[in-house]
Amino acid sequence: MSSTLHTPAQHASATKGAKERDTYLTADYGWKSWLFTVDHKRIAVLYLISIMVFFLIGGTFALLMRAELMTAKGDLFEAETYNKLFTMHGVVMIFFFLIPSIPAVLGNFLVPIMIGTKDLAFPKINLLSWYIYLVGGGATLYVAITGGLDTGWTFYAPYSSTYANTNVAAAAIAVFITGFSSILTGLNFIVTIHKMRAPGMTWFRMPLFLWAQYATSLIMILGTPVLAITVMLLALERTFHIGIFDPALGGDPVLFQHLFWFYSHPAVYIMILPGMGVISEIVACFSRKRMFGYHFIAFSSLAIAIFGFVVWGHHMFVSGQSAYAGFVFSFLTMLVAIPSAVKVFNWIATLYKGQVSLETPMLYALGFIGLFTIGGVTGLFLAVMGLDRHVHDTYFVVAHFHYVMVGGMVMAFMGGMHFWWSKMFGRKYPEAMGQFAAVVIFVGFNFTFFPQFILGYMGMPRRYHQYNDEFTALNVLSSAGATILGTGFLMTIVYFLWSLKWGQKAPQNQWDAKGLEWEKAQSPPPTFNFEDGERIVVTEDAYAYTYEESHTGSGHEVKK
Amino acid sequence: MWKDLPLYPEQASTIAQPVDLLYFFLIAVSAFFALVISVLIVIFASKYRKSRPDAKSAHIEGSTLLEVIWTVIPLGLTMVMFAWGTILFFDQARMPADALEFTVTGKQWMWKVQHPTGQREINDLHVPIGKPCRLTMTSEDVIHSYYIPAFRTKQDVVAGRYSELWFEASKLGTYDIYCAEYCGTEHSKMVGKVTVMTQQDYEMWLSGAVANETPVQAGERLFTAMRCITCHNSTSTARGPDLTGQFGKDVRLASGASVNFDAEYVRESILNPAAKTVEGFQAGLMPTYQGQLKEEDILSLIAYLKTLGADKSAQGAAAK
Known part of the structure; x- marks a missing residue:
């Protein structure tokens, strides 16, 4: 519990020797205080630890795959082992790393602080969502240990429902369970943002990170139930031979794809929208400037969330879906590209006449803009039906979604972690190391995934354990890049852990940034986020870097 | 060097060139935007590099005119891509009337093909040059996908329904056939070769004559x-x-x-x-x-x- 009653002025003068301030980290000790916590910040830390475990597991699977693909022959693993590797890589990275990464870690930590409140609307439900995530994750690890899964993360029927010899039903149940964790997080965010904003925190004063979290939460609660239904039907067909998807039982395999992508395409936006929110925060702070076209960025997040629900059929142009349905889905997909483009242009315009500095978070943000642009425009190649007939299910697709998922979301996650690290743990990461690792990751990423665009257009299908000799050179390049990329991530994890103990102590506002989390909350914040008894009143817009002093009204003074 | 690392597969069907043309158009548009974006980032990040700790940025809220411009221009470009790609796709979706009719059955993990004249082959396909060939396809088990990169065409093969694919080979030679939809353990071995032959050779092949073989x-x-x-x-x-x-x-x-x-x-x-x-x-x-x-x-x-x-x-x- 936060018991000390410092005024900000006292705090600035509080140095060594003074009584240590109570933070959410030091408020209580012992495992019970963590496992039964209802503090959104502690839950964010629990999520951070768990998703990093899954990130390392998923990353190991990826490196093993790249090792197999060093040679054209399938010589390192048996075909079946390779198939399990790419399946488990996809399942772990998507459901247990990417989807919870920014919402459950940074979102959990920041949403209440950014709107000026003590906690999320439903703190116990928040803790429940983490336990559900753990149960789902545990079930997935059980599947991995007891023989793995070889259906691909897409679970296409009837292979998954009838033909696969692996533990499909258990994996389906794991995904089913994990979905509820997303739903609860989304529900919590929506209610919190609607009902618990501090006085003066109007919708259009909210940081864009919150708009992005809000849009993401809408997708989570509307889309995830469909995934739950789909995998449940799959498990029913597999276990009880109820004919839903397998034509031999009277089902329709294309129906599975419709249901699966109805969730899984919007899920792609769950995996990128929160990242876009992070980038908006970072770009504004490191340009010392109000976000260019605030309203357009805010509404483009909602537009993406809405349009994202009506484009699923672009995964199915050659599946046997009617060409006229394809026509409509292709058209709608073109429309969803526009709000993403609008965001990119606004970020760049924000730099114009700013005061730009290139600390690690900004390096990741600028890297994100470049890589996400490539990921986005190559999405158009796949949305154009005449081209998709050639590149569908090739490495072109693999490269495209890694540019969006890794080049986009993971870069944003890394940028956000560096940006808010001192806020979360009160220590600075080593800046020079951070910049170096950011460059290593950027270079390694491009070496890994750019060659895959060429491989794809050359015709190399995805999910191939062995391939034609002509593809060897580009695959070797890609595998070499993966080792660079992996090294970069490991470096980052090491210096982050190092900084927890030996990092320089951070001031409250390391970046001299705007926003309640920087201006009003200590680093790390106390359990209820703000000083006891302090009533947060917001009187100015987000990103008030360039406002005259007269603009900054009473309740929201800038701390000197 | 570029001979060893080509950037696109051989153009061996009548639609290969149109597809590549559309591909190059998209690459040109993408490269243009990627270039503009990275150049702007570099220029802005250096020109507006933070000068003094207390320096203030210009106060700019935004510009509706700019928002309209960078909404309308990408929208226009994507509509061109959409129209172009859709026309190409529908050309492929409409089956020609005078085509040679092949049947293809996918099965874990092989392709079974029957020629219009009744000959069968497994995994491989022999076709005459300059004749539209229409493949009617189904699967005996899971979903497969019949993919010939050199012809720039692919179609999923689904149990319980017939899917169709057509092409007209335009260049003699032997090209790869892949299964593009993940279908289980030996998915990457569900491959074959399509051989494009002259009409005369094709007829010879149909009659089964391969000389001088023990x-x-x-x-x-x-x-x-x-x-x-x-x-x-x-x-x-x-x-x-x-x-x-x-x-x-x-x-x-x-x-x-x-x-x-x-x-x-x-x-x-x-x-x-x-x-x-x-x-x-x-x-x-x-x-x-x-x-x-x-x-x-x-x-x-x-x-x-x-x-x-x-x-x-x-x-x-x-x-x-």
Whole structure:
């Protein structure tokens, strides 16, 4: 519990020797205080630890795959082992790393602080969502240990429902369970943002990170139930031979794809929208400037969330879906590209006449803009039906979604972690190391995934354990890049852990940034986020870097 | 150097060039935007580099005019891509009336093809140049996808329904066929070759004349062409018994009886595979090759199986 009653002025003068301030980290000790916590910040830390475990597991699977693909022959693993590797890589990275990464870690930590409140609307439900995530994750690890899964993360029927010899039903149940964790997080965010904003925190004063979290939460609660239904039907067909998807039982395999992508395409936006929110925060702070076209960025997040629900059929142009349905889905997909483009242009315009500095978070943000642009425009190649007939299910697709998922979301996650690290743990990461690792990751990423665009257009299908000799050179390049990329991530994890103990102590506002989390909350914040008894009143817009002093009204003074 | 690292596959069908043209258009647009964006980032990040700690940025809220411009221009460009790609796709979706009709059946993990004249082949496909070919396809089990990169075309093959694909080959040569939809363990071995031949050669091929082949050579060619090796191999996951060095030996059957692995047994197993299944293997996995192989083909296969593994045992005998 936060018991000390410092005024900000006292705090600035509080140095060594003074009584240590109570933070959410030091408020209580012992495992019970963590496992039964209802503090959104502690839950964010629990999520951070768990998703990093899954990130390392998923990353190991990826490196093993790249090792197999060093040679054209399938010589390192048996075909079946390779198939399990790419399946488990996809399942772990998507459901247990990417989807919870920014919402459950940074979102959990920041949403209440950014709107000026003590906690999320439903703190116990928040803790429940983490336990559900753990149960789902545990079930997935059980599947991995007891023989793995070889259906691909897409679970296409009837292979998954009838033909696969692996533990499909258990994996389906794991995904089913994990979905509820997303739903609860989304529900919590929506209610919190609607009902618990501090006085003066109007919708259009909210940081864009919150708009992005809000849009993401809408997708989570509307889309995830469909995934739950789909995998449940799959498990029913597999276990009880109820004919839903397998034509031999009277089902329709294309129906599975419709249901699966109805969730899984919007899920792609769950995996990128929160990242876009992070980038908006970072770009504004490191340009010392109000976000260019605030309203357009805010509404483009909602537009993406809405349009994202009506484009699923672009995964199915050659599946046997009617060409006229394809026509409509292709058209709608073109429309969803526009709000993403609008965001990119606004970020760049924000730099114009700013005061730009290139600390690690900004390096990741600028890297994100470049890589996400490539990921986005190559999405158009796949949305154009005449081209998709050639590149569908090739490495072109693999490269495209890694540019969006890794080049986009993971870069944003890394940028956000560096940006808010001192806020979360009160220590600075080593800046020079951070910049170096950011460059290593950027270079390694491009070496890994750019060659895959060429491989794809050359015709190399995805999910191939062995391939034609002509593809060897580009695959070797890609595998070499993966080792660079992996090294970069490991470096980052090491210096982050190092900084927890030996990092320089951070001031409250390391970046001299705007926003309640920087201006009003200590680093790390106390359990209820703000000083006891302090009533947060917001009187100015987000990103008030360039406002005259007269603009900054009473309740929201800038701390000197 | 570029010969070793080409950027697109061979253009071997009439639509390959139009598809590549659209691809290059998209690359040009993408490269343009990627370039503009990275150049702007570099210019802004250096020109507006933070000068003094207390320096203030310009106060700019935004510009509706700019927002409209960078909404409308990308929208216009994507509409061009959409229209162009859709026209191309619909050209592919409409089946030509005068095409040669092939049927394709996908099965874990092989492609079974029948020509309009009745000839069958496994995995490979022989087509004449300059004639539209229409493939009517279905699957016996999971979803597969028939993909010929050199023809820039692909279509999923789904059990319980027929899907269609057509192309007109425009360049002589041999190109890859892949299964593009993940279909299980040996997905990456569900591959074959399409051979584009002149009309004359195609007719020759249909009549089955391959000159100057010994029965063993013919049998080896058939053993590969019919993809017997996909199941009949020595790996632990093989779905059929390994045939190496088996000829002339006794084989235990699933029924408990045993049978001599002789010419009669080979012939029966090719034409009626379920009749005598070897112990430890599932009955009914192997399709019948009745009608796909002529009597002389079966004789060639028998000749080849006799030699398979024979040199090893001969060496072993010599060592003793």
